[in-house]
Amino acid sequence: MVSFFHRKKRAKESQTRSGGPEKKKEQLLEVSLAANVDHIRQKTGHSQDIVIRMLKLGSRGEMRAAVVYVKGMVDSQTIYDFILESMMTNPSLHDKLTPEEAVQLLTEEAISIGGLQRQQRWEEVFTSVMAGNALILVDGIAEALAASTQGGERRTIQESTTNVAVRGSKEAFTESNETNIAMIRRIINDENLWTESMKIGRVTKTDVSIMYLKGIAKEEIVEEVRSRLKRIDIDAILESGYIEQLIEDKTLTTFPTVFHTERPDAVAGNLLEGRVAIFVNGTPFVLVVPALFIQFFQSVEDYYARFDIATAIRFLRIFIFFISLIGPAVYIAATTFHQEMIPTELAIIVAAQRESVPFPAFVEAIIMEVTFEILREAGIRMPKAIGSTVSIVGALVIGQAAVQAGIVSPAMVIVVSITAIASFATPSYAVAISARLIRFLFMFSAATFGFYGMILAFIMLILHLCSLRSFGVPYMSPMAPLIPAEVGDTIFRKPLWAFKRRPNQLVSNNQVRQADDQKPHPPVKDQKGGGRDA
Amino acid sequence: MRKWLLFFLLMMSVTGLSGCWSKKELSELAIISAMGIDKNEEGKYVKTVQFVNPGNVSGGLQGGGGGQGPAVTVYTAEGDTVFEAHINSSAKVSRQLYHPHANLVVIGEELARTEGVNVLLDVFERNAEVRSTTKLIISRDMKAGDMMKMLTAIDHIPAEKVNNTLKITEKMRGENVVVSLQDFIKWSTAPGIEPILSGFRVEGNLAEANKQESVMQMDPAANLEANGIAVFKDEKLIDWYEGQTARGVVWILDRVKQAEIDLEWEGKKDAVVYQVMRQNTTIKADTKKDIPEITIHVRAEGAIREVTKPVKLDDPNIIAEIERAAEKEIKQQLQKTVERTQKNQSDIFGFGQAIYRQNAKKWKGLQENWNETYFPQVKVNIEVEAFVRRTGLRTNDHLSELEKKQSKGGE
DSSP states (O other): OHHHHHHHHHHHHHHHHHSSSSOOOOOBBBSSSHHHHHHHHHHHHTTEEEEEEEEETTTTTTTTEEEEEOOOOOOHIIIIIIIIHHHHGGGGGGGGGGGHHHHHIIIIIIOOOEEEEEBBBBHHHHHHHTTTTEEEETTTSSSSEEEEESSSSOOOOOOOOOSSSSSSSOBBBOOHHHHHHHHHHHHHHOEEEEEEEEOOOOOTTTTEEEEEEEETTOOHHHHHHHHHHHHHSSSSOOHHHHHHHHOOOOOSOSSSSSSSSSSSHHHHHHHTTEEEEEEEOOOOOOEEESGGGGGOOOOOHHSSSOOOHHHHHHHHHHHHHHHHHHHHHHHHHHHTOOOGGHHHHHHHHHHHTTTTTOSSSSHHHHHHHHHHHHHHHHHHHHOOOHHHHHHHHHHHIIHHHHHHHSSHHHHHHHHHHHHHHHHHHHHHHHHHHHHHHHHHHHHHHHHHHHHHHHHHHHHHHHHHHOEETTTTTTTTTTTTTTOOOGGGGGGOOOGGGGOOOOOOTBBOOOOBOSSSSSOOOOOOTTOOOOOOOO | OOOHHHHHHHHHHHHHHHHHTTTGGGGGGGEEEEEEEOOOTOOOOEEEEEEOOOOEEEESSSSSSTTOOSSEEEEEEEEHHHHHHHHHTTTOSEEEEEEETOOEEEEEEHHHHHHHHHHHHHHHHHOSSTTTTTTEEEEETOHHHHHHTOSSSSSSSSSHHHHHHHHHHHHOOOSSSOOBBHHHHHHHHHOOOEEEEEEEEEEEEEHHHHHHHHHHSSSSSSSEEEEEEEEEETTTTEEEEEEHHHHHHHHTTTTTSSSSEEEEETTEEEEEEEEEEEEEEEEEEESSSOOOOEEEEEEEEEEEESSSSSTTTTTTHHHHHHHHHHHHHHHHHHHHHHHHHHHHHHOOOOOHHHHHHHHHHHHHHHHHIIIIGGGGOOOEEEEEEEEEOOTTTTTOOHHHHHHHHHHHHHH
């Protein structure tokens, strides 16, 4: 069995290798412009969106040059104003020049664009063109100038749709890495905010950047993130989910060990705690590692609200999580094994409802849960215009008809609805969906062993959660292992002025977060203790 | 991998083996609400079991024709033992008998008088399904089975009606006590105290009471009512206490929560109604003499609830007088109860326990024949302190104003 899987894996590997683009040899540009242009044309398959603008330099226009860029990827205005125009009108470029001098002049005088790079290798050249740089080729020199002219149509910064908060910044990340990184820079104005970029994906060559606060983030964790990212050798990275799945500590779990968010303030807060953020171009979802279990029950807003309110809400979230996990299971266990635990009046009501139901409670619950999941999935995937139809049909089918037909009991509908609402109330979709899956396990164990089975399943769940690690940090910390000093920011949220230190597990040595005596107090007028009236 | 496969198969087989072990769907259960025990002429135990018809209780929900039939169904079975009768009853019921929601055991008076209650209780105590908090009552002047064959209004399940009635009346009137299975067993096995139970009787036409029409009327054909306290001696029922005598027992046991006491005022009987709102009763034993002396100390606080004759309630002296009158009345009532009980030779007050607590050695000597020899001879001192704390929304009654008006009119 083992070898079988291995063989399969190996076969797959070789397939991707052969199917993907072959590793290029160190191919260099040629001296002749015509040859270079030809090479570009050929390599890009004469694609229409690759613009090659030929022009002339030198005293009598004897020197030929070309500007190459991809339509739509570049900011055309920049190309017209700062490349084409200056190349054509700059008087010094029309003196008698050698190609070497021309390139020198271009870099130093003519092109007024921030990023300008000399490139010799074809691989570099193609990567930069495809990333939206404008390429300037001059005849007679085996070099290209890559000017950063990235632009084109992009989604603007909008309000977050997945991490909604009542209070706090309305900005959400966009699909552009530069914008996203800049958004964090705007929040944390410190030179210790370091970023590292790399391109991942053989074909897509996606920009992936990691960001951390030097001196706060633990060096080992940063190194671990770096090495895990470097290890990735895949054809495409289309979303940060790709990265997430490729850098997880453990894959055989329904729980997320990488946190993702759309909110810059959430990322900033996490960076300040010593975590590492991973930006992936093309998605507004930024990854944050290491992630702790309790983190998925926290929202940025918790820190904006007063601590008592935030604590109450966190308790509620944990409660909600438990409902969404064991709601139907409790109902199954109580009605099929532990009828004595239900108060008499309630037991009679439930019994009356179940009288006409032809299925055992478990089957009933499964029917309802599956129906609900179908509805939910349909609601998400349907075009918005049809979505409301689905909900109407769903409400009628589940809420009315099924009960009236006597196929399910009203109590079951209530249980399933509460569970459904609870699963939507969990702040993290990733945790909610894993609870949704584990719910079926609980239902199954409740149907076979009652509460005893549920407790067994629960112990298994706890053991599993405790066995997880996220970049070496125990997933359940600071509860397991217990770090008393950090429990203040788990289910509880201690007052902001009491957050003296950063989390120990994540932060290297710069642990002090704030000065002593941050607790606010009314103005002290005089030492005798007289108030305002005195 | 083979190891995992094996593990997986093992796990799967476990779930398969367990199957539906002890699994029982709610709709497969016959939820018992009450049980009654009698003995018939042939000397066999007759067990009456009252089942809930869930569909008829929570009326008008869906399907099942909510509220169409009676809320409960009664089956009767007989056997040489209570358990046999129980087993035999399963021959008549289509579902599994389910006890945990039974909260009432009714014992026929006749059976309680001839055989006592304790012999019947072992079967309940032993069964894991039966709650030890199940309440115990005696059906007065009738068979338990007959009492269970009647329907009740408001609370559609008779067992619940009985339990709630008992609870409320103990609190409001103090003439009954709620006694559960475990209370009774503890009570009867403890030295120096004898158990009591509450009685229930049916008022009205019993023959009509088992029909649905009965509870559909404004005035049901018959009603179940808490009535009296059953006094036990040597495990058997010997006497019924009612009214003030019954309350005296509850009082001495320090279980009275509220009690109303009618006082004579200026020659008029029942002129002032004093309601005890809070009370504390302690029993102390003085074991210096050969026959111990018992002191019952009552401290009662209450309010004036009604006057049927003008009383100057704004006068502290009058209030003090009322307090004295209340003390006297309470003392008299308790005395009557004590006298009757001493005559019955059954120490339901737990005087023996008080002596044991005071002087364990002495109790050892008295223990034998306590009920017959010593208990009737014990001198009982009753001390009562009563306080009037409130007079309700009025201080002086409007009756005195009325009197004033009339006397003016007369002038």
